[in-house]
Amino acid sequence: MTRKMWGLIPVLDCSQLLRLCPSQCKPYVCPITTPDPRVDSSQRTMSDQAFVTLATNDSYAKGAMVLGQSLRNHNTTRKLVVLIGPHVAEPCRDALRSVFDEVRVVDVMDSGDTAHLALMKRPDLGVTFTKLHCWTLTHYSKCVFMDADTLVLSNIDELFEREELSAAPDPGWPDCFNSGVFVFRPSNETHEKLLTFCGEHGSFDGGDQGVLNSFFNTWATADISKHLPFVYNLSSIAIYSYLPAFKQYGHDAKVVHFLGKVKPWNYSYDAQQGEVRGHSQSPDQSQLHPDYLLMWWQLYAKSVLPLLQKSYGEAPFSSGFVEASGDGKLHEDVSEHPAPSHPPPQKVSSEERKQRWEAGQIDYLGDDSFANIERKLDSFLK
Numbered sequence: 223m224t225r226k227m228w229g230l231i232p233v234l235d236c237s238q239l240l241r242l243c244p245s246q247c248k249p250y251v252c253p254i255t256t257p258d259p260r261v262d263s264s265q266r267t268m269s270d271q272a273f274v275t276l277a278t279n280d281s282y283a284k285g286a287m288v289l290g291q292s293l294r295n296h297n298t299t300r301k302l303v304v305l306i307g308p309h310v311a312e313p314c315r316d317a318l319r320s321v322f323d324e325v326r327v328v329d330v331m332d333s334g335d336t337a338h339l340a341l342m343k344r345p346d347l348g349v350t351f352t353k354l355h356c357w358t359l360t361h362y363s364k365c366v367f368m369d370a371d372t373l374v375l376s377n378i379d380e381l382f383e384r385e386e387l388s389a390a391p392d393p394g395w396p397d398c399f400n401s402g403v404f405v406f407r408p409s410n411e412t413h414e415k416l417l418t419f420c421g422e423h424g425s426f427d428g429g430d431q432g433v434l435n436s437f438f439n440t441w442a443t444a445d446i447s448k449h450l451p452f453v454y455n456l457s458s459i460a461i462y463s464y465l466p467a468f469k470q471y472g473h474d475a476k477v478v479h480f481l482g483k484v485k486p487w488n489y490s491y492d493a494q495q496g497e498v499r500g501h502s503q504s505p506d507q508s509q510l511h512p513d514y515l516l517m518w519w520q521l522y523a524k525s526v527l528p529l530l531q532k533s534y535g536e537a538p539f540s541s542g543f544v545e546a547s548g549d550g551k552l553h554e555d556v557s558e559h560p561a562p563s564h565p566p567p568q569k570v571s572s573e574e575r576k577q578r579w580e581a582g583q584i585d586y587l588g589d590d591s592f593a594n595i596e597r598k599l600d601s602f603l604k
C-alpha cells in the first residue's frame with residue numbers, strides 16, 4: 223500500500239504538486255525570496271564549525287599559513303583557527319591573521335589547574351598540552367584538527383559529517399590513528415579528562431598521538447565510520463611502502479601530510495628554476511607521483527611570502543628562497559635571510575641514520591628516500 227502511494231509521486235509534475243499543496247504553500251503566499259529556515263540553520267552550522275591548526279614557532283607558522291591558504295583556495299565554508307605558542311613573532315601573527323579567522327595564543331603556563339598539575343607531572347609533554355588545547359574551542363560545535371605540516375588538495379568540508387574521534391590509520395601501525403588530521407567536538411569536560419589522563423599515563427610515543435590513541439582507545443574496533451579514508455592523511459612513507467596502491471588510489475588524495483623530521487619549510491626554494499633545494503628526488507621518481515613538496519613551495523611563494531613581506535616590511539626574516547647569482551652559483555637570499563635558523567638537513571653518519579630510522583625518525587624525502595633505498599638495494603643485487 224505504502225509502496226503504491228510513493229509510486230504515484232514521480233508521475234506528478236510541478237503544477238500538479240502545487241495543486242495538491244494547502245493554500246498557504248502556494249507561490250504567491252510563499253515567494254521564493256522568503257528565507258528558508260533550513261538555509262539559516264546550515265549557515266549557522268558552518269560558522270560554528272572550524273578547521274583548527276597549531277603553530278608553536280615561526281617555522282610552523284609558515285606551514286599553518288600554507289595549510290590555511292590551501293583550505294581557502296578550495297573554498298571551505300568553515301572558519302579557520304590557528305592556535306599559536308607565545309613565542310610566535312608579531313609579524314608572523316599578523317600574517318596569520320590575514321589567512322585565519324581566529325588567531326589564539328595558547329600559553330600552557332596559564333591554562334588552569336588541571337593543565338598545571340598535568341604539566342608538572344609530565345613537563346616533557348609541553349607541546350602535546352598545547353595541542354590538546356583545541357578541545358577548549360567551545361564556541362564551535364565541531365572541528366577538524368590539521369597539523370601545520372599538512373596540505374589540502376581539494377575541498378574536505380565533508381569531514382564535518384563525521385563524529386569525534388574520526389581519523390585515518392597511521393601508516394606505521396594501522397591499529398593506531400594518525401593524529402595529524404582528526405575530527406573532534408570541543409568540550410571543556412573532554413579537555414580536563416585528556417589533561418588528567420595525560421598526567422597519569424603520559425604518552426607512549428612522547429607526543430599527542432600516543433596520548434590520543436590511549437584515550438580514544440576503541441577507535442580501531444568500535445565504529446568503522448570513524449576511520450577516515452587514508453586519502454585524508456596521505457604521507458609519503460605510504461607511497462614508498464605500497465606503490466601499487468598509491469598508483470591505484472593516489473589520484474584521490476585530499477590531504478598530504480609531510481611526516482618525519484624534515485618539514486617542507488626546512489628546505490629552500492629556487493624561484494627562478496621553480497625547484498625545491500636540498501632534497502633528492504630522482505627524475506623517474508617524480509614521474510611516479512606528483513611532487514607535493516613542490517606544490518607546498520609554489521603555494522608558499524604565491525600566497526604566503528607576500529603576506530610575510532608585507533608584515534615584516536624592512537625587518538629581516540627567513541624567506542626560504544635561494545637566488546642564483548650572476549656566476550650561476552647558488553647563495554642564500556641574504557637580504558631576507560641573514561641568519562637561517564633552519565638550514566637544509568646536514569649529512570649524518572650511517573650509524574646515526576640507522577639509529578634515527580629505528581627511532582622512527584625517517585627522512586622520507588632525503589637520505590631515506592625511495593631512490594636512495596633502491597640504489598642501495600641495487601648495489602647488493604649487482
Ligand SMILES: [Mn+2]
Nearest residue numbers: 369371402481
Ligand atoms: Mn605532522
